[in-house]
Amino acid sequence: HSESLSFGHVGRARTNRVLVVRAEGQGVNPEIRKSEEKVVDSVVVTELSKPVTAYCRCWRSGTFPLCDGSHVKHNKATGDNVGPLLLKKK
Amino acid sequence: HSESLSFGHVGRARTNRVLVVRAEGQGVNPEIRKSEEKVVDSVVVTELSKPVTAYCRCWRSGTFPLCDGSHVKHNKATGDNVGPLLLKKK
Numbered sequence: 001h002s003e004s005l006s007f008g009h010v011g012r013a014r015t016n017r018v019l020v021v022r023a024e025g026q027g028v029n030p031e032i033r034k035s036e037e038k039v040v041d042s043v044v045v046t047e048l049s050k051p052v053t054a055y056c057r058c059w060r061s062g063t064f065p066l067c068d069g070s071h072v073k074h075n076k077a078t079g080d081n082v083g084p085l086l087l088k089k090k
Numbered sequence: 091h092s093e094s095l096s097f098g099h100v101g102r103a104r105t106n107r108v109l110v111v112r113a114e115g116q117g118v119n120p121e122i123r124k125s126e127e128k129v130v131d132s133v134v135v136t137e138l139s140k141p142v143t144a145y146c147r148c149w150r151s152g153t154f155p156l157c158d159g160s161h162v163k164h165n166k167a168t169g170d171n172v173g174p175l176l177l178k179k180k
């Protein structure tokens with residue numbers, strides 16, 4: 001599906017398919033648990049099993065709230081620079 | 091500053107200022123630590139001091155990687171539904 005959004009600045013570039021927009025006006029989560037008003041997850045840190053567990057902050061993971069490495073594809077496709085939060089037992 | 095982005099689908103709505111776009115083509119972090127190729131943070135969970143600590147996943151916090159509540163303004167402004175990861179000591 002698609003959403004209606006307003007931008008502070010929109011300009012036309014060389015073709016109909018390229019626009020200049022400010023990312024600030026955009027949502028960051030297009031797909032995950034959209035029926036929830038606010039997606040909040042909790043981790044009881046004493047229950048972590050592995051030495052390091054990666055949690056997603058790009059909202060593109062197929063195993064959200066865990067990171068599955070999808071931030072790599074997202075960064076390449078968009079020029080973004082996001083990555084996970086690593087929870088370490090020590 | 092602004093970025094050049096391409097969209098899978100762009101349609102014109104009633105006025106020049108409203109567009110229909112798919113959020114998938116967008117970056118999620120417009121401002122934080124853009125000099126870093128990938129923003130990854132680590133938490134040694136044994137060092138957490140409070141019973142609950144909120145970590146940002148909206149990329150709008152003024153205290154990133156911690157959550158400062160800025161997701162509320164972001165969600166209102168964009169229609170998004172994102173929120174923090176809560177680390178709980180028990």
Ligand code: FES
Pocket residue numbers: 055056057058059060061062066067068069070071072082083084085
């Ligand atoms: S998959 Fe989202 S941060 Fe890794």
Ligand code: FES
Pocket residue numbers: 145146147148149150151152156157158159160161162172173174175
């Ligand atoms: S400020 Fe980003 S999730 Fe709360």
